[in-house]
Amino acid sequence: MAHVQLSDLSKRYGVFQAVETVSMEVQSGEFLTLLGPSGCGKTTTLRMVAGLVPPTTGTVRIDGRDVTALSAAQRGIGMVFQSLALFPHMTVTENVAFGLKMRRVAPAEIARRVRSLLEIVRLAHLADRYPNQLSGGQQQRVALARALVIEPSILILDEPFGALDRKLREAMQVELRQITRDLHITALFVTHDQEEALMLSDLVAVMNQGRVEQLGTPQEVFRAPRTRFVADFMGVTNFLKGRWSGGVLLAGGGALPGPLQQVGADGSTVELAIRPEEVLLQPGAEATTGALTAAVLQAVYHGTSTSYTLRLPDGQTLMSREPNDGASGYAPLRFSAGDAVTARWRPEAVHLLQS
Template sequence: MAFLELDGVTKRFGPHVAVEQLDLTVAKGEFVSLLGPSGCGKTTTLQMIAGFLDLTGGAIRLEGRNLAEIHPSRRGLGIVFQSYALFPHMTAAENVAFGLEMRRVPAAERAERVEAALAMVGLAGFADRYPRRMSGGQQQRVALARALVIRPSLLLLDEPLSNLDAKLREEMQIELRQIQRNLGTTTILVTHDQVEAMSLSDRIVVMNTGRVEQIGTPQETYERPASAFVANFLGKTNEFAGTIEAGTQPARIVAGSWSAPAPAGFSGPVTVSVRPEKIGFAGAGQGLAARVAIRIFQGNHWLFQCETECGPAIVIRQNDGMAQPAEGEAVRLAWRPEDMSLRAAGVRP
């Protein structure tokens, strides 16, 4: 039996369908991210799990229990909001203790659990500090400690890192993942940040206009996107018009001057999708003819904007100390067949 199960979950606001027939099973201890652009239904889904919104259709079960039959306050969930929602008149320790007080945990046990929770998030010396005297990262830690101190069966995170600057957000991603692994708490994260979802998650649920586009591990969704939307939303991708030449044995896929054996299941015109870091510079007479339009140094790698006979292409090459093609230089681009994905030409992203 799945620990958390969403079975045909649907939510409508009048004629607008916010979430449509969402099916998802989550294992105990798993970290799953709901990823997608604004308005895709990810926050609505989280709010239905929390009980803040009623379902229009379907069911949500936690350890076999129908959550629709359980009041939100009795579901035993830990929630961290984007705004943190800390009480400004309470110290960090008082904020963390609030949920325990509501559950009438004895004072001695409450003090021990609050101290342990603050230490777990790196705030052992901040118990008496008020939120207004804390940085954004420290406030985020307090909110996380408050959610975890009640020992929730399920932790819900609603874009908790979006208000932090880039460097602090990266640091908090590492800390959050480490805490989740140590505690083994089943976690659902809502985010629109692709890097965050891939850094933290065991699996990613990519959503678009209320529907699930793909569910898979970070590597699966990145390396083998199920749709053009997933390919373009999870980082940069290059797309070339190609065709399957069935007259040869075996059949070949051709995009401009690049060709390779064709995978099974495709025929006629296709769109070839290749990630920028999967493309290399090939020798003379090999690969796709191109010319470097722009070359940008970005520290640990070079980014090349190239013009090819099949349209523009982005190439990312690691900075290995070797000489790199100059702007205006003619080059040849090549990639391995296993590093590309295909879809029939004309299929809508």
């Protein structure tokens, strides 16, 4: 296990700023995921930690030691990439043992470690197979074992499951989570898949244009996004414009339920986010405190859930998504286009977004 600290880490390629002043800490044994769209700087950040790319400015510390100027080999890091780079002419055992042989580890110790790792990744029965005789998931486990067998201080993974189909990808996510927890290893992971990040991580760093927009637990970035970008990337589809008036937030043609702490003077505007599953609908347009009247524009059946697109009195739109229980999954939808409804939600479901 290792404690990782990044301080004002930046990378510039000519006039292009790939990563800008990234600072964060990963405690020993934690699993951190860098999450964001293509080109946001997450892979460049990971490669600077690994020692594969030198930073333009900033420092990388592992267990308090400044490793910024050290090579990848001197950092004791295990790496797994989407392109697995297994040696086709070597067996599973030989592939896993390769890093240990390069480090001139004693043959008996190599055999012990390789045997142990193959048991952990459940490939001991395939030890004599070659990569072209393995499935995609099995090849992925070989690459993981090869990275772990050197007993790295940190495990770095850059979109390792990107080439796998959905079912196999989900199975490998479960295995990776279990292995890293069992071995108490510090892991840094890169993905653009929100569900993957939420399922695997202790911490998630959402990146945008080279910066970390939010760093927090999976629950924090999912349930309490701080910016429009984070909310949008994490699947929030409801963004409303509101206005402060005497400590009350007016939006959608009514007053929103509190408690909400006023930010700015009366008359100032704010953008807020509400997840669709938090919006609860009742039949009939009943204007009450903390609820908004609306008209249903569209109803879409998704099997396990139904989504409703609503028009609010001030012209803004709102989406509600509610689960279908065993009965309503086969029954007609609760609402149809043109129906009048009342929308409400828990006060804590509203998140004011930073500009």
